Amino acid sequence: MSAQTEKQNPAFYALIAALVVMSVGPIALMLATSFKTNVDVYDASVSAFFFSPTIKNYETVLCNFLWYEPAHVDYCDPTFGRALVNSLIVGLISTGLTLTIGCMAAYALVRFKFMGRGAVSMTTLLMRMVPPAVLLVPVFGIWTFQYGLDQTYAGIILIYTAMNLPFVIWILQSFIVQVPIQLEEAARMDGANPFQVFFLVVLPIIQPGLAAAAIFTFRIAWNEFLLANALSGRSTRTVPVTIVNSITEYDINWGVIMATGMLLAIPPILFTFVASKQIITGMTAGAVKG
Amino acid sequence: MSVAIKANRLTPYMFLAPAGVILVFALLYPIGYMVYASFLDWSPSQRIGQAEFIGFRNYVNLWGDEAFRESFWVTIRFAAIVVTLEMFLGVGLALLLDRNLKGMAVLRTVFILPMMIAPIVVGLMWRYMYHPTVGIFNRTLKSMGFEGVPWLSDSTWSFIAIVIADVWQWTPFIFILALAAMQSLPRSALEAAEIDGASEWQKILLIKLPLMMPVLIVTLLLRLIDAFKVLEVILVLTNGGPGLSTEILALRIFRTAQEFQELGEAAAMSNLLLMLLMALTIGMFAYNRVQEARVARQRAAAEKDDD
Numbered sequence: 011m012s013a014q015t016e017k018q019n020p021a022f023y024a025l026i027a028a029l030v031v032m033s034v035g036p037i038a039l040m041l042a043t044s045f046k047t048n049v050d051v052y053d054a055s056v057s058a059f060f061f062s063p064t065i066k067n068y069e070t071v072l073c074n075f076l077w078y079e080p081a082h083v084d085y086c087d088p089t090f091g092r093a094l095v096n097s098l099i100v101g102l103i104s105t106g107l108t109l110t111i112g113c114m115a116a117y118a119l120v121r122f123k124f125m126g127r128g129a130v131s132m133t134t135l136l137m138r139m140v141p142p143a144v145l146l147v148p149v150f151g152i153w154t155f156q157y158g159l160d161q162t163y164a165g166i167i168l169i170y171t172a173m174n175l176p177f178v179i180w181i182l183q184s185f186i187v188q189v190p191i192q193l194e195e196a197a198r199m200d201g202a203n204p205f206q207v208f209f210l211v212v213l214p215i216i217q218p219g220l221a222a223a224a225i226f227t228f229r230i231a232w233n234e235f236l237l238a239n240a241l242s243g244r245s246t247r248t249v250p251v252t253i254v255n256s257i258t259e260y261d262i263n264w265g266v267i268m269a270t271g272m273l274l275a276i277p278p279i280l281f282t283f284v285a286s287k288q289i290i291t292g293m294t295a296g297a298v299k300g
Numbered sequence: 301m302s303v304a305i306k307a308n309r310l311t312p313y314m315f316l317a318p319a320g321v322i323l324v325f326a327l328l329y330p331i332g333y334m335v336y337a338s339f340l341d342w343s344p345s346q347r348i349g350q351a352e353f354i355g356f357r358n359y360v361n362l363w364g365d366e367a368f369r370e371s372f373w374v375t376i377r378f379a380a381i382v383v384t385l386e387m388f389l390g391v392g393l394a395l396l397l398d399r400n401l402k403g404m405a406v407l408r409t410v411f412i413l414p415m416m417i418a419p420i421v422v423g424l425m426w427r428y429m430y431h432p433t434v435g436i437f438n439r440t441l442k443s444m445g446f447e448g449v450p451w452l453s454d455s456t457w458s459f460i461a462i463v464i465a466d467v468w469q470w471t472p473f474i475f476i477l478a479l480a481a482m483q484s485l486p487r488s489a490l491e492a493a494e495i496d497g498a499s500e501w502q503k504i505l506l507i508k509l510p511l512m513m514p515v516l517i518v519t520l521l522l523r524l525i526d527a528f529k530v531l532e533v534i535l536v537l538t539n540g541g542p543g544l545s546t547e548i549l550a551l552r553i554f555r556t557a558q559e560f561q562e563l564g565e566a567a568a569m570s571n572l573l574l575m576l577l578m579a580l581t582i583g584m585f586a587y588n589r590v591q592e593a594r595v596a597r598q599r600a601a602a603e604k605d606d607d
Binding site for chain 2: 022023025026027029030032033034036037039040043051052054058111112114115117118119121122132135136137138139140141142143144145146147148149150151152154155168169171172173175176179204205208229232233235236239240250253254257264267268271274275278279281282283286289290293
């Protein structure tokens, strides 16, 4: 590929640079604002990017985790810190559950020749179609009155697991198909039972697929607002819910809320830089057959 | 020994059972329940058994509801405008940048960022940028001596504002898919055209675009389905206002359930939205089928010629 690199018109590089600036710009502005005092935000003479930065906003947001008491915080509001912990609990447990259950199902579907792969990809696409807003009413009703899971972690985790399962099964299937069956047969010969074959032979091989699926599920659980808003109680609120609650106030403290938003955005940004290739593969898999 | 055989026969079911149980109880059942709930007069304080069965009255009410029709058209307008813009921009950029350039890997990585970040945060960033006094747009306009624009307080401008934010977030999706499709095109066709002396425009219009059409149509439908699901960004930016100018259907469902506490009516709306999306999805499947059948037929014909 690199051997073919010809001299290209510099205009293309300018275009690429402009596109990069356009897509990163708003994020950079949020990052910059999160280091700004509220006075500076409202002062028209202070530039958007050049000002004296402060970490006060982050101290305010994370005050209940700090080992010292920031001088400028009169009253430490634990809402956000708690929400951060909640988001982590919900995201990690639902990702773990979805992956475990999902790869067992994917394995069974591939190796024991159940329904065709067609049925699963059909379900995946159908699920992609269902908007969370459509699930809102029934999930709220059932979780509250029949399962008794409202205001608990379990309720939120259950719906996220269900929402992500079809996609995870679908993407893991394509990885499991590539595992050579001879490996599994050899393990069988040595006297391993189906569960041992699965956990000790198959799982280690499909690690890249598991990583891609984990990023997708964690991101959805971490970012989701609508169902979390309907199902969570005072003590189980996740970060997106607290953000929406705090912007309905009239007097928005932009610095603090941008710090909150930045903390919510950091994990997905990290994932993007670590695994952009897998993410693109997952994204294009549905449309471009290859 | 017989126990072992039995265990082996049961294994597939044991592997499938957890997924099956979760999908049935937490996904299929709620969706079925929603269809039933759309025939009820139901408020959140009631158990579903206490809610009154009112037949199609929720649907009839929706039909006569001025506000619902308004938000239905807002949804259609939003989806149509946004998807058209994104398709033109995304495919156009892909055509422009389909060559060996150095920064492409960086561009592709950076381009996914807007899609990975929480929609709530995307809304937050844009709300800050659209702010009448401290937002970067109005600040820039004012420093150049123009009047500020009432981004989120005027009904026309607020619609434009949510369109811009959505285009920013989702054009990369189309770009990445179109670029992937373009790079898997058969080189031979393009080379043949080059030998025949086709111009750059002819190559694009007569070869690249027609060959990419199947992927582009699937991309369009995927994006269209997603455009009907947009909610959080608009919720944070405008909360559907001013008036009903940006209240798309998903947002209206949320507000009907949350603020007006009309669960039955919200379920009826959900049902309508779901049927709309179902029609789109079935259209996509049908298109895929037709396409595959055509490719198979062509291949069969080609093989016959070889014989």
